[in-house]
Amino acid sequence: MSRVRLPAIMALLLGSAMVRADIAVVTHDASHAVHLSRHQVINIFMGRYRQLPDGGLALPIDLVGLKDRFYRALVDRDLAEINALRARQVFSGQGSPPYQADAPEEVAALVLQNPGALGYVDAAGVTPDQQIVFMLHE
């Protein structure tokens, strides 16, 4: 039995070492969005319905370096598919894509300055003034 288990355990360990950190969807003021459901996060970032639970307008922010992983984990789409959906929205006059931030520091600054702003960062990099409203597991 133990001979069979060892490779299985090793595979599990190797597998878990390859799992990357979770992605946290953050805002500054948690009163706007104490907790968001996966549906709400999808609606906001996919441009379908940008309303926060308190009725305010959500302002989503994409983090360029993390975008690929975020949308893969959120809706199982690659960036070409996301861009095709965005092209349909933008060029049919239905709305604008999320603001594109180049660095986590820019996300942090925007979230701090704008009450309805929602960004996403590596879960390990959440700062004390950011409130986590949704945790996305890869």
Add this chain to the structure above:
Amino acid sequence: MDGRRVRPVGAWRYLLSLLLSLLPVSAGAQALAGNEPLTVSGFGTLGVIHNSSSEAAFVRDLGQPKGAGEGWSARVDTLLGGQVDLKLNDRFDVTLQGISRYHHEGDFSPELTWAFLRYTPSPGWQLRAGRLGWDSYLFSESRYVGYAYPWVRPPVDHYGILQLDYIEGVDVTYRRPLGSGLAWAKLFAGRSTSHLVLSEALSAEMDISNLYGGHLNYALGPWQFRASYARADSDADFSVDREAFARNPRTLVLNTLIGRAFDYGAIELYSLGMTYEQGRWQVQAMQNRSTTDSEGVIDSGFVSLGYRTGQATPYVMFSRVRTSFPEIPAGESFRQRTWSLGMRYDVATNLALKTQLDRVHVIRPGLLWRETDADWEGDRITLVSLGLDFIF
């Protein structure tokens, strides 16, 4: 015709200068600090098509005077679009869009497709006024944005007829969560002008007034459904090219009949559409019926199934159209069916290559084919298309 060609350019200039004069006012009132208020973007397609038939030339829609005849042609699918979005403040924004493509004037002269002001009082409500896109059908508003869909072009059996380039008027959209999905409704009202080339010898300028309608949508998980209705009064001003008649007098009868079919006073359009996108699968389907006050009926629809694997999305599609105009002898109604097989390949996140094979069975010829003889009884036609779609 010249006066009409100048007007859109004048409108562009006027609107642009108007917008530029608003810029300083808006600078302090952006939705997101650091966000640029002015966005310039665009889309385009380089497309070539090969037609196997020497008897009929293919057009993408009824606005195109000349088609793709036997051999290769870049005319029908190639286009370039540009868009300017200007955020005035949290609630107001302006969008302008222009497209250069081969159209009713017989050239690629750019047209102002949209120029509207949008008011968003809350996340659930949106009001727009100005020159708006026609979105009575799923994909109608983005039918020239090749990068947005898997096909080389949306199926002409449906999108080749009964489409408007724009409407001038107002619309209102309301969105709200419903059950575990999202529901939205849109109502619009306005007017439009549509230029149809019914054959080489006969074209019509349709003055479309009292245009109104709307649609109900529901998105639940991978599903999205749409039911829509629109109606309009229509006044057709036909113009006849006597030289074209003289070259091919046998088309006279056919043209008279086609002309009569489009000489209706009012039209109603009904449409049911759905999309399903789960994991790698993409399904789109639509069924439409349009009826005129002279008892004409146009039925069209399509089903498309795609599967994404890596950067490639192969797809298969079936579409058809069938018209029935009681004033016309039964044999003159237009019927055709198309099977399409193709593949989209995403080269980059702003560039897609496409290839598509269409096998069109023209059962009753009439619309959508150019340079046909009056005694052409239809045929099976093979089209091969290559396209490069980009966004910027």
